[in-house]
Amino acid sequence: MNISALDLKRQIEPIRNELDLAIKNVIDNTSFILGDSVRRFEENAARYCCAKYAVGVSNGTDAIALSLLALGIAPGDRVICPAFTYYATAGAVASIGAQPVFADIDRDTYNISLKSVEKILASKKLKVKAIIPVHLYGQCADMGGLLEFARKYKLKVIEDAAQAFGAQYRRKKAGTLGDCGAVSFYPGKNLGAFGDAGLILTDNKALAEKLKILRNQGNKNKYYHMVLGRNNRMDTIQAAVLDVKLKYLDQWNNKRRLVAQYYNNQLAGLNIKLPFVPEFTTHIYHQYTLRAPKSNKVIIDYLHAKGIDSRVFYPVPLHLQKCFKYLGYKRGDFPEAEKAAKQVFTLPISPELSEEEKEYIVVTVKEIIHG
Template identity: 45%
Template sequence: MAVPVLDLKRQYNQIRKEVENSIAEIFESQHFILGKNGALLEEETAKYLRAKNCIGCASGTDAILLSLRAMDLQEGEGVITTSFTFFATAGAIHNARGVPFFVDIDPETFNVSPARLKEFLETKCDKVNDGVIHKETGKKIRIFLPVHLYGLPCEMDEIQSICKEYNLKILEDSCQAFGSQYKGKKVGTFGEASAFSFFPTKNLGGAGDGGIISTESESLANRLKKLRVHGSERRYYHDEIGYNSRLDELQAAVLRIKLKYLDEWNSKRAVIAELYRKELGNVQEVKTPASPSHSKHIYHQFVIRAKKRDELKKYLDEKGVGNMIYYPVPLHLQVCFGFLGYKKGDLPETEKAADEVLALPMFAELKEEEVKEAA
């Protein structure tokens, strides 16, 4: 039996009529940019996250980039993050004129290790009033960017404590984690700001690119609203140089519909994850993902570890079982970041994970027999 790694058509079939009606209304209005649906989506996502403000933008990548700009990242300043994540995390830091500094991950969760973060700050940095100075490069660091990878929240209590001690601001990369919770609190509400992606494959995905930023700060929200429209608060008057990064009405309309079903879909993913764990429980060659009791994992991906990962992938490919490697090359070893000076062996847990991880089929409409076939 062939099993797809993802099948968005099944989801669309559940909401087809609602989507068609909503899209038709937009075309009748001919209002495509910064309209009613965009404003309502911002209100509804803020209510869902229990955040004070949400600001729509063109993508999850832009959500990180705009947030860094709004948080006053200066040219040449450092931002600490993980190397085991999608490229956009560090790409946005670079494009915001910053410099990524990578710390290693926790091998159980794949998220950044608070212990490694603490070690980096203690041994490689000097504390100053508004951040730290990296000893070797002399670069100032004021921002830490944790990534809630695959839909599992980072250990935010430890991270917040460390960042408070070292005067670092937190920008959450929640692009894979809309709906995840840490100790009963939604991710996206722990830092100065948080970036979310609405790429179609996400748990809450649009019909194209899209993103949103949550923040408790009114001043940050106001600046983000300016930055997404070329740095302008009043048309044709520009206070700073911004971007063209607006979430269009078509995306907002689709997302508003899907948001109503998100908790149901995420719950179904959790049931599928438990079925995988049951089916794979006696398979010593693979390790299923961690799911700490104090966190709500939304399983954007169900990622196993296998020492013979490449052989397993080849076998699944031959059987028609969808699978993906997220991510085969850590960011610190990407050719484009060679100028940063990292080398193989610098982040051992990250590099080991890149050699062993494999994502199995995971979406809310996956059938029980498909899960058993994949397992």
């Protein structure tokens, strides 16, 4: 059997006609930059998240960078982010000239550790301006604790909800708890575009207006540039595609939860750590991530040999990435992030997996864990 981590053809097929029609409408209208499709998707996405405003942008990385700019984060300012996340969280910080300050992660959830953040904030040497909690794999970081820190230390909070569109922290959607939330619609995300796209959620009207200006070359009225903006608009065809797919998102996320439940039941009792979901968050299982007792390498190799597309998100924590060497971190600085990088591995969890595929995956994982 060959089971890929992501089979978009299976997802697209049942709604292909609707998608084709949405794309055709954009072409018929020749309204290729922003226009009705982007506005409509922004309204629907804001409604879905119970956010006052949603600003469509070019991708999730730019969503973070624009959020930082709009919140007044300037070159040289320090911004806390987890050491264990996708490159773009910290890459966006560095891209505006600010300095990422890494924190370790919680052993159970893989999200940013409150203890580690508190240690950084308590050390008066580092004047931190903002924090970017990442809702890794599709479940929310401990926003209650982080928002308390934000109040105490006057920090801006930008949620990196790239992997968690639709997840909830208590009764609020990921991305709506901080000053703003950045979302990615990279094709492999639970809600994926047919190319790059992203979104910024906020309840702050002035911030939303600033973001709209920043994403569009600093224009409020064409050719009158108020600020140094960028070309970070959401692509109109992507907005049309996303607007169709948004209607199916909850259904797809529920199916992912069922697959996760099946894995949890079938793999319970084995010598591997199952995903831990704290009471304050729901999980949309962008990734179903397990933790091997020692090294993920042997397990991954075995699963690959058996045709199962298991992945490691992420094999190198950010403080050990070459591109961040200039920040001066070293091995051993963030032990939990380093351990996780060696031990985590995913199982395919797309909503379209067949019963036969799920069973095969479970049997194969049991083979390698039991030895």
